Amino acid sequence: MASRPLRLVFAGICLVAVGNPGLAFAQPASGVAPPAVPLQLNQGAAAPQHDAATAEYVLGPEDTIEVEVVGQPDKARARVYTDGTVQLNLIGKLVAQGKTPKQLSVEIAEALRSGGFYSNPLINVEVVGYSSRYVTVLGAVASPSLVPINRPYRLSEILARVGGVLPSGADYLIVRPEAGAERRYLIDELATGDATKDPFVTPGDKVFAPAAEVFYISGQVNSPGPFPMKTDMTVRQAIARAGGLTASGSDKKVVVNRGEKKVKLSGDAKVEPGDVLVVGERLF
Numbered sequence: 001m002a003s004r005p006l007r008l009v010f011a012g013i014c015l016v017a018v019g020n021p022g023l024a025f026a027q028p029a030s031g032v033a034p035p036a037v038p039l040q041l042n043q044g045a046a047a048p049q050h051d052a053a054t055a056e057y058v059l060g061p062e063d064t065i066e067v068e069v070v071g072q073p074d075k076a077r078a079r080v081y082t083d084g085t086v087q088l089n090l091i092g093k094l095v096a097q098g099k100t101p102k103q104l105s106v107e108i109a110e111a112l113r114s115g116g117f118y119s120n121p122l123i124n125v126e127v128v129g130y131s132s133r134y135v136t137v138l139g140a141v142a143s144p145s146l147v148p149i150n151r152p153y154r155l156s157e158i159l160a161r162v163g164g165v166l167p168s169g170a171d172y173l174i175v176r177p178e179a180g181a182e183r184r185y186l187i188d189e190l191a192t193g194d195a196t197k198d199p200f201v202t203p204g205d206k207v208f209a210p211a212a213e214v215f216y217i218s219g220q221v222n223s224p225g226p227f228p229m230k231t232d233m234t235v236r237q238a239i240a241r242a243g244g245l246t247a248s249g250s251d252k253k254v255v256v257n258r259g260e261k262k263v264k265l266s267g268d269a270k271v272e273p274g275d276v277l278v279v280g281e282r283l284f
Contacts, residue, residue, distance in 0.1 A: 220245055
């Protein structure tokens with residue numbers, strides 16, 4: 001007797017650790033399983049390309065999936081091997097690398113139909129272990145780590161997941177993709193709502209939070225000493241960072257020692273890393 005026809009549906013995704021390498025599907029009502037028909041796969045096909053903002057999770061080596069025939073009591077877990085395949089009972093090997101859980105569920109359902117095990121099975125594939133897609137975060141952050149990417153993440157979300165930048169960190173992040181030039185993003189601009197200033201990260205990206213460079217300020221300021229640099233910091237902002245002018249200080253008498261040079265700077269002049277600012281006294 002053939003199994004009761006079912007509609008084919010798909011579920012969302014989730015991640016995993018290694019489990020049962022095979023899938024023990026229940027037999028048809030007759031108790032006799034027809035011989036399985038080999039599933040023909042185009043293993044040479046290129047992996048589908050996905051826009052980072054909308055793509056489903058794409059499976060890769062070492063990910064773990066959980067496969068369920070909806071209506072059957074058992075679920076089975078399988079790891080994606082280093083060659084990109086998974087091994088399932090009754091079906092054998094399937095290529096999983098480069099496919100979404102939805103695409104893989106279609107192939108599993110087709111293999112079960114072709115083998116005569118089910119007339120129209122409902123298959124649910126969930127990711128229960130994410131190992132192949134991640135972003136590396138290093139530098140002056142609270143928790144440098146590998147951050148699994150199980151959905152589209154913006155740079156601000158990745159920063160939040162590692163606990164943010166330390167006080168000693170710079171005010172920008174460097175994103176280095178696997179291919180292409182690195183880019184810098186100001187941390188203060190990540191929450192502006194401008195998508196160009198808070199981009200989606202891509203698996204394989206390296207996010208680096210450098211330590212802040214410093215400048216030094218002395219003379220007629222309330223809190224002289226070394227301070228971390230801010231992007232495009234002006235002399236006037238540097239004085240404010242040092243607690244402001246003393247009662248006798250003048251922002252028109254600021255001299256910078258820049259290497260072997262000594263230069264007089266206006267309040268709108270840009271401070272450079274390593275500058276030593278000396279704030280002089282006003283005449284009256």
